[in-house]
Amino acid sequence: MADSGPDTRADVGAPAAATEEGAAVSVAPLAIETREFNLWYGTFQALFDVDLKIKSGIITSMIGPSGCGKSTFLRSCNRINERLGYVRTTGTIDIMGHDVLADDVELLQVRKQIGMVFQRPNPLPLSIRDNVLFGHRIHHAGEKVSKSDEGEIVEKALRDVLLWDEVKDDLGGPATGLPLEAQQKLCIARLLPVKPAILLMDEPCSALDPKGTEAVEELIWELRGDYTILIVTHNMAQARRASDECVFMLLGKVIEHGLTEDVFLSPEDPQTSDYIEGRYG
Ligand SMILES: Nc1ncnc2c1ncn2[C@@H]1O[C@H](COP(=O)(O)OP(=O)(O)O)[C@@H](O)[C@H]1O
Ligand SMILES: [Mg+2]
Secondary structure: OOOOOOOOOOOOOOOOEEOOOOOEEOOOOOOEEEEEEEEEEOOEEEEEEEOOEEOOOOEEEEEOOOOOOHHHHHHHHOOOHHHOOOEEEEEEEEEOOEEOOOOOOOHHHHHHHEEEEOOOOOOOOOEHHHHHHHHHHHHOOOOOOOHHHHHHHHHHHHHHOOOHHHHHHHOOOEHHHOOHHHHHHHHHHOOHHHOOOEEEEEOOOOOOOHHHHHHHHHHHHHOEOOEEEEEEOOOHHHHHHHOOEEEEEEOOEEEEEEEHHHHHHOOOOHHHHHHHOOOOO
């Protein structure tokens, strides 16, 4: 699958390398970079001065108690919060080096770069095949795509999410008839043909049983390296197993962000260890 994802891997943080001629070679931008990002729902402030640098090509987990702003942060990155008329923000969010809050940004382009997976699988009431092709068709409206090209797109996306063998004989069947675990895999599959740089996942396993959780986690690992993944989870074991870096949030603030191993084994802030050790929920 390595050939399908966008080339977003980068030694982020490394200084721009100099060529022999001395010209700087640019490195790929951070996937997500926020500066002093604040968000209010009406008069209630849900995010406070969030400064985050999410690196390209790795898996970052986001943990923290319910209500600390994890979903709000994810929804801010692809600008779905703003549908609510009473949301106000200050600060900036750059996605792949571009300010997504700028007035002249095309939302369709933002959403092309960022795919989002929600807590409950939300396949469209269409066939399995049409679900996989849905986003691709929107982003290639007006272009001629042959049936065989579509067939390839569908097979590749379903193989990438480890679902092909299970559904290949029933691609015309309704997506909503699949077991929940397969539905969630399908919701990931339908993002892939659009070739997003970033996948935001908001507790993608929370509606699944332990077996389904394991299967979807395995899939998330499979996507590692081909996509930048930011995944919110309440499952400490999942965060620990499945992520390279970890962000801990509390009451709308980022308390700690570092290598997952460090955050879990030697957190810098006592509030992080309190949370990880289950002292509050
Ligand atoms: N649409 C909304 N309108 C008003 N307040 C909201 C809305 N969504 C979330 N909140 C509030 O913002 C805070 C952060 O919520 P959320 O981002 O959902 O947290 P988390 O995902 O960490 O559980 C909570 O206090 C929540 O009640
Ligand atoms: Mg949430």
